[in-house]
Amino acid sequence: MARDDLIGGALWEEYSQEVQRRMDAPMHMGEITEEEAGDNKLIIADFGAESCGDAVRLYWLIDPKSDVIKKSKFKSFGCGTAIASSDMMAELCMDKTVEEALKITNIDVEKALRDNEDVPAVPGQKMHCSVMAYDVIKKAASMYMGVDMESLESEFIICECARVSQDTLKEVIKLNKLSTIEEITDYTKAGGFCKSCIKPGGHEAKDVYLVDLLAEVAEALEAEEKSRKIIEAKGDGTFDSMGLVQKIKAVESILEEYIRPTLKADGGDVELIDIKETDGIFEVLIKYQGECMSCSMNTTTTLAGIEDMLKFKLKAPIKVIVT
Known part of the structure; x- marks a missing residue:
């Protein structure tokens, strides 16, 4: 029976030529025996994917003096994609060194199988095969190091295909104010392959999904905003306790009610530029407009009047500065 009959012509075209070649003729399939080991350390690690x-x-022959993997072979009990991914992983x-091998990710395996660096080597739903290749490396390394396999994974991975952690996803969602799965995939690649991490019902069950993280971050941001508003609203009623936005509103209201009517009557106006605090003094930066710009009193009488009014109304140490 032809491959196209087994897989489907359209789907088969999604596999790179390199994947197809290694499916048919893997270069590193086989065993390494104790007899071959000699003075080297033989590691035999098994890993299975419950989802499929x-x-x-995985067989590693390691020089214990340098920790360098001298020979690497594998046996695969699964589909053609698993064979191709395992073959590339072994290579x-x-x-x-074992430590360097630990840095090989499933993405490295998949990219090495590409014919074109911009075109994925396998369909998204088969990306989990390269994840299995990554996991068996961890298993072999943990056996050689004499540590628990889980201790080699420092982060909680949400998207196994793209190896994106929960902390990374939360940070990216929050910083960029992401609100859709499509945006998450654009920024992180998470959810772009087998799609199991997006929501329940996919290829593989998860404890946490991308939809959960979106909701969690949105809820946290909403809570932060409510908290900020409550703090701003409570204050203690003094100018010093106000946030910058409140200070600006307070100064603007006084300018509008007590200062601008007089200035506008003479063809002038004043614009509030900024409020800064320096050594306990609130510096109110203003800019004159209209006739006030050329008035000889804009840095004397008029300026003193504005400053006195703000000090009186706001009960705060204020200095008005013309910019």
Whole structure:
């Protein structure tokens, strides 16, 4: 039976030529025996994916003096994509130290299988096969180091395909005010492959989904905004306790009620530019407009009148500065 009959012609075209080649003729499939090990350390690690039933066995022959992986082979019990991914994974491990091999991600495996650097090597729903290749590296490294496999994963991964952690996703969503799954995928690649991490019902069940993170961050931002407004509203009624926005509104209201009517009667006006605090003094920066710009009293009588009115009304140490 032809491949196109097994997979479907259209879907088969989504596999790179490199993936197809390694499916048919993997270069590193096989075993490494104790007899071959000699003075080297032989590691045999098994890892299976519960979501699809595939499994892979990884063989490493390691020089214990340098921690360099001298030979790497595998056996795969699964689909053609799992075979191709495992073959590339085994190849990428060779001549690297165990610590360097740990840095190989499933994305590295998938990218190495591409014919074109901008075109994925496999369909999104098969990306989990390269994840399994990444996980068996962790298993082998943990066995060689004598540590628990979970100790090698410092972050809680939400999207296994793109290896994006929960903390990273939350930070990106918050900083960029993201509100849709499409935006998350654009920024992080999470959810762009098998899509299991987006919401319940996908290829693989998750404890936390992208929709959960969107809701959680949105709720946290809303709570922060409410808290900010409450703090601003409470204050203690003094100019010093107000936030900058409140200070600006307070000064603007006094200018509008007591200062501008007089200035406008003579063809002038005043604009509030900013409010700064320096050594306990609130500096109110203003700019004259209209006839006030050329008036000889704009830095004497008029300026003193504005400053006195603000001090009186706001009960605060204020200095008015013309910019």
